[in-house]
Amino acid sequence: MNSNPMYMEYVDDADPQPAPRRGWRILGWVCVGLSAVMVVGSLAAYGVYRKAMGNISHEDVNAQLGPNRPKKLNSAMNILLLGSDTRAGSNAKYGRQMKNEPPRSDTMILLHLSPGGGQAMGISFPRDLIIPMPSCKTRKGTVVPAQSRAQINSAFTNGGAACVIKTIESISNIRVDHFMQVDFAGFKTITKAVGGVPVCLPKDVNDPKSGLKLSKGQHKISGETALAYVRVRHGLGDGSDTDRIKRQQKFMGALASKAMSAGVLSNPKSLLQLMNAVTKSLTTDKELTPQVMMDLAQEMQGMSSGKLRFVTVPSGPDAADPNRVALSAAAQPFFSAVRNDKTVPKEPKAGGSKIPPSQVRVRVYNGSGINGQAGRVADDLESQGFQVTVGGNAPSTTTTTKVLYGSGADQQAQTLAGLIPSKPQPAARGTGATPGVVDLVVGRDWTNLKSAGAGIPKQQGEIRASDDICKDT
Known part of the structure; x- marks a missing residue:
């Protein structure tokens, strides 16, 4: 067996048996959805979660x-989610010959919880992201030297969770x-505990490698x-790992949405089954205490599935190896947006509009003459919570940004106008405007929203937990 961690993923390592193989990679995705559920779900879930805390293993990484x-x-709050292929305990049946090998992780997801x-x-x-790897201590206390080029999934093999944290940072x-x-x-128990997860297939699938046999449709x-x-690779899509990541993100979004909206959190029996399934397979840092989880639950209480987003870090083909990927030029601006994510804008002060962005329908028109400007502004507005559509190009270019509104949308227009930095003309009733809708005509004076940084801009290819499961299949 090849001992290079870079190639470990391709090893077909399970003992001959009907049970599925290499399921460890998938559990990281389950962890994403259910970590979000535990954090943003009803506070009623906390009592059940606290009882289940005794199942969790802890590790000191500081x-x-x-x-x-x-x-x-x-x-x-930034929580690193890892999937481990350890063969300890009941996991041994998924590959007994790997029992004495160091565990690996091909699932690394940073769950960012906005203020x-x-x-x-x-x-x-x-x-298979190629990055500079910092030096790390192994589980036995020795040091693995820094490397200028290494595959990111080898970090866990080198030094466990601490090395992955150090690498991501x-x-x-x-x-x-x-x-x-x-x-x-706990994978099968988790999916059963939520009553099953909805998926949508673009074609019939009968893949002997994964064991998936399903007809086209929902x-x-x-x-x-x-x-x-979630483990099928060649039976769906183009066979690439990036394509599989997208499918797994949609699965996790559907899982989180199901758990948050289908009564799982309010059903004591289902909740206990769900929490036990998660916690029996979970290891965390010592600082992630029940009180920390309680504080997070209080802060995130009431968050809808539409506010749970899934993205892949900006990347593209590695110049030195087309079979690997590397961070793209968009990665550092994206990381900066995550670092600088600020608290969502407060309600307007007394005397101004009291309509929150989530209740404002905005249609964006490009009057700047700059190609693609309406789409970029729409993405920024959406990240602030506005309900946004793109109307296309304005009839003519304009120097000054304009806010126009239909009947019944005058207060909504004030909410939008208050976030525009270029001192637009006072919001005005638009001729032929749609009732209840605010039209934003972006002029050449547009820079960015006053609240820029209060949220992370929409990313290319992102998935929301509220998305239609058949979207883009």
């Missing part, structure tokens, strides 16, 4: 990381507050079928 770490710039409870984002780091300069590590033993899957669905 001593290994030391003092030289990125500074926190705000009250956001003020506004939104959450799961940021996926592809397993070194390339992003984002402070990682906590970590959650999950193995694959299905509700759990257990063995769910595991086969």
Whole structure:
């Protein structure tokens, strides 16, 4: 067997048996959805969660990381989610010949919880991402030297969760507050506990490698079928890992949405089953205590599934190896947006509009003459919570940005006008405007929203937990 961690993912390592193989990678995705559920769900869930805390294993990583770490710039919370292929305990049946090998992780997701409870984002780091690897201490106390080029999934093999945290922090300069590590033993119980997860297939699938056999269309899957669905690679899509990541992100979004909206959190029996399934397969840092989880739950209470987003870190083909990927030019601006994510804007002061952005419907027109400007502004507005559509190009270019509104939308227009930095003309009733809708005509004087940084701009290819499961299939 090849001992290079870079190639470990391709090893078909399970003992001959009907049980699914290499399910460990998938459990990281389950961890994303259910970590979000535990954090943003009803506070009624906390009592059940606290009882289940005794199942969780803990690891002290602070001593290994030391003092030289990125500074926190705000009250956001960043939790690193890891999937482990350990064969310890009941996991041994998924490959007994690997029992004595160091565990690996090909699932690394940074769950970013915005200040003020506004939104959450799961940021996926592809397993074959090539990055500079910092030096790390191994589990036996020796040191693995720094490398100028290494595949990111080898960090866990080198030094466990502490090494992955150190690696993520070194390339992003984002402070990682906590970590959650999950193995694959509880996967089937988790998907059953939520009553199955809805998926949508673009074609019939009969893949002997994964064991997935489903017809085209919508299905509700759990257990063995769910595991086969999230691990299938060549039976769906283009066979790439990035394509599979997108499918797994949609699965996690559907899982989180189901748990948050389908009564799982309010059903004591279902909740206990769900929490036991998660916590029995979970390892965290010692600082992620029940009280910390309670504080997070209070802050994020009431967050809808539409505010739970999933993205892949900006990346593209590695110049030195087309079979690997590297961070793209968009990565550092994206990391900066995450680092500087501020509390969602407060309600306007007395005397101004009291309509929150979430209740304002905005249609954006490009009057600047700059190609693509309406789309960019729409993305910024959406990140602030506005309901946004793009109307296209304005009839003519304009120097000054304009806010126009239809009947019944005068207060909504004031909410939008208050965030525009270029001192637009006073909001005015638009001729032929749609009732209840505010029209924003972006002029050449546009710079950015006053609240820029209060949220992370929409990312290319992002998925929301509220998305239609058949979207883009």
